[in-house]
Amino acid sequence: MRVPAIKFSKVTLGYMLAIAWVVSIALSPFFRHPSDVPTWKFLGEITFNLRINPLPYTSFYGSCWLFTILSSYPTYLIVSLFRASDLFLNLILKVPIIVGDLIVGVVLFKFTKSKLVTAMWLFNPFVIFVSAIQGQFDVLPTLFVLLATYFLLQRKNLASAVSLAIGIGFKIFPVFLLPFFIIFSLKNLGRKATLKYVIVLVAVVAVLFAPFFLPQNFKYLFEGLSDLPQRSVAYVGSSVSYIEYLTLQLHFLSNYNFLYVFIPLYLALFFVSKKFVKDFNTLNLSIIVVLLLLFVTYNTMHPQFLIWILPFLFIEYERNKRVPVVLVSALWIWMLVWIFSWNLGSWVVGPLEPFFANASTGANNQLLLVSSMNFSAYAFACLASVTGLLRRVKLASSKRVRYLILSVSTLLMDLLLYLFYGSSMIFIPVLCFGLFFPLIVLSFGEGNS
Amino acid sequence: MRHKILLVVAVTAIIVALSIVLPSKPDLPTNQGMTHFTRNGKNINGTATWTITEIDPAYFSYLSNATTIKLTITGNLTNSQQGSVYINNYFLETLKVSQSVYVLNVPVEFCSSTTTIKITSQEWDVKSVDLLISVDIPQVPTWWKQNLWIIALGLLVEILIMGVSARKVLKWIEPSENTS
Numbered sequence: 001m002r003v004p005a006i007k008f009s010k011v012t013l014g015y016m017l018a019i020a021w022v023v024s025i026a027l028s029p030f031f032r033h034p035s036d037v038p039t040w041k042f043l044g045e046i047t048f049n050l051r052i053n054p055l056p057y058t059s060f061y062g063s064c065w066l067f068t069i070l071s072s073y074p075t076y077l078i079v080s081l082f083r084a085s086d087l088f089l090n091l092i093l094k095v096p097i098i099v100g101d102l103i104v105g106v107v108l109f110k111f112t113k114s115k116l117v118t119a120m121w122l123f124n125p126f127v128i129f130v131s132a133i134q135g136q137f138d139v140l141p142t143l144f145v146l147l148a149t150y151f152l153l154q155r156k157n158l159a160s161a162v163s164l165a166i167g168i169g170f171k172i173f174p175v176f177l178l179p180f181f182i183i184f185s186l187k188n189l190g191r192k193a194t195l196k197y198v199i200v201l202v203a204v205v206a207v208l209f210a211p212f213f214l215p216q217n218f219k220y221l222f223e224g225l226s227d228l229p230q231r232s233v234a235y236v237g238s239s240v241s242y243i244e245y246l247t248l249q250l251h252f253l254s255n256y257n258f259l260y261v262f263i264p265l266y267l268a269l270f271f272v273s274k275k276f277v278k279d280f281n282t283l284n285l286s287i288i289v290v291l292l293l294l295f296v297t298y299n300t301m302h303p304q305f306l307i308w309i310l311p312f313l314f315i316e317y318e319r320n321k322r323v324p325v326v327l328v329s330a331l332w333i334w335m336l337v338w339i340f341s342w343n344l345g346s347w348v349v350g351p352l353e354p355f356f357a358n359a360s361t362g363a364n365n366q367l368l369l370v371s372s373m374n375f376s377a378y379a380f381a382c383l384a385s386v387t388g389l390l391r392r393v394k395l396a397s398s399k400r401v402r403y404l405i406l407s408v409s410t411l412l413m414d415l416l417l418y419l420f421y422g423s424s425m426i427f428i429p430v431l432c433f434g435l436f437f438p439l440i441v442l443s444f445g446e447g448n449s
Numbered sequence: 450m451r452h453k454i455l456l457v458v459a460v461t462a463i464i465v466a467l468s469i470v471l472p473s474k475p476d477l478p479t480n481q482g483m484t485h486f487t488r489n490g491k492n493i494n495g496t497a498t499w500t501i502t503e504i505d506p507a508y509f510s511y512l513s514n515a516t517t518i519k520l521t522i523t524g525n526l527t528n529s530q531q532g533s534v535y536i537n538n539y540f541l542e543t544l545k546v547s548q549s550v551y552v553l554n555v556p557v558e559f560c561s562s563t564t565t566i567k568i569t570s571q572e573w574d575v576k577s578v579d580l581l582i583s584v585d586i587p588q589v590p591t592w593w594k595q596n597l598w599i600i601a602l603g604l605l606v607e608i609l610i611m612g613v614s615a616r617k618v619l620k621w622i623e624p625s626e627n628t629s
Contacts, residue, residue, distance in 0.1 A: 014453050017622075025460065051592045052512075074604045075604060078601065078604060083469055085470075085471075086473045087471055088468040088469050090468070219503070
């Protein structure tokens with residue numbers, strides 16, 4: 001008997017959501033991030049068992065993730081009356097994250113009307129890995145930034161302000177996107193509506209951060225920035241605060257990436273955007289550019305951060321076909337390589353990193369450096385691609401020659417960095433950064449025109 | 450729509466049941482919670498103090514019976530010299546032997562949420578001081594078990610809110626479903 005073939009066009013959004021839920025929920029009890037999920041458990045334990053204030057231990061996030069954990073934990077507590085199971089705890093802590101994945105899929109569908117894009121998100125191995133397997137909550141702030149964009153496009157500016165504020169309540173990166181939302185609102189909704197937007201946003205942020213304003217917690221918002229003494233907690237690394245993360249750990253004088261790359265480029269982007277950001281396409285582009293800029297300059301880049309940008313890259317791909325799939329795939333691959341070198345030392349990415357290679361510690365920093373350099377090269381290529389800089393570049397007329405240049409440059413850069421990591425031969429990182437890095441970026445030219 | 454929901458509910462129920470029934474070992478040791486506060490050292494010629502302000506008051510109220518506190522001082526005491534250690538002006542110990550690390554037991558009642566460590570010595574190059582607070586979790590009566598009704602009520606309210614939100618989300622999805 002012949003089984004009728006299922007056409008992709010017949011598959012409904014509901015089916016995709018159901019399958020994505022089943023896949024994620026089936027994986028989630030049996031895997032977890034080695035330190036972060038135990039940290040979420042620790043937070044529940046100290047709150048509900050010991051009545052110890054958990055806020056200082058999550059002070060580098062906003063309060064929203066803590067609220068999410070503390071809302072999920074009672075289900076585990078009630079079940080633990082019958083049988084305490086860490087598998088069930090893994091599952092229950094990941095449920096809000098998995099729901100976040102699904103809603104991002106729906107919002108992406110609303111934006112693009114493309115089932116292919118929705119499927120590329122919902123069944124993306126990287127997304128499933130980060131959310132259902134590792135249990136990282138990066139999809140939640142991403143969802144709220146995406147919703148803020150969606151509502152702004154729908155001219156529901158108050159809903160947009162609330163969404164963006166919740167995003168800020170989860171993680172820091174939406175703060176860097178805020179000026180572009182304001183510019184968009186000014187251009188499209190007028191001054192009065194923008195003023196309302198800002199007032200609502202500030203009010204909701206103030207409510208979400210209210211626990212930090214209690215006398216016993218206030219210092220944790222700033223600790224680190226004001227050079228207070230070091231604090232460390234077993235199981236939970238919280239020696240930095242929200243403000244410290246927001247300033248990308250400015251007090252590290254060695255944070256050259258941030259000081260000399262991020263600040264000037266971000267300011268330039270902001271001033272250019274005052275004329276440039278007019279419609280949804282340009283707002284989406286500015287979000288992508290800011291996030292890519294953060295990726296290549298942030299001094300503690302973690303693999304799961306790529307989740308922040310993926311929905312916006314998909315939207316850009318679907319609407320303007322400007323981001324080559326091969327580039328996004330390369331980003332994923334290098335991020336996955338990075339995940340497997342997770343515990344090998346400091347997680348630094350950025351083009352200036354090889355100049356300060358000795359500052360990193362760890363048994364296998366060569367591998368880490370190679371993967372981070374590749375990731376940042378591909379992120380730069382993506383940045384150049386979305387800003388249209390690559391459209392005029394003609395490195396070679398033949399596609400094969402360009403891919404040959406790409407392969408040879410990547411291979412040579414990786415070999416040199418791996419073999420001479422940490423040596424005093426400064427010309428090696430200069431050669432890599434000055435020659436191979438631009439060749440990798442430029443080899444994506446022309447093909448994107 | 451109904452069979453999709455049925456499929457989702459059935460698979461979820463099976464996975465939830467499996468996650469509860471299948472054997473699992475704890476991810477982290479449940480017998481101890483620890484916090485420690487480290488400060489950089491000083492070269493002491495007279496008196497030096499370090500103040501720790503960020504200790505949770507809970508350790509000194511209802512957790513005090515299950516709490517142990519240790520003070521670790523690193524840095525060699527110069528030969529023939531001695532150093533006296535005080536916690537919140539309570540005398541703790543006088544050290545005489547030269548060694549690189551000193552670990553001292555601190556009575557819980559000496560400490561408070563603001564704890565000052567004071568050392569007097571004629572010559573002692575202290576590299577660091579570290580106050581380690583441990584709580585033996587099984588010794589503490591769990592708060593949530595004594596307030597089970599509050600937890601259950603909170604959970605019920607949460608489920609109701611989530612049910613209402615889920616309905617709204619489903620309604621929001623429906624138009625997309627029709628155009629897909």
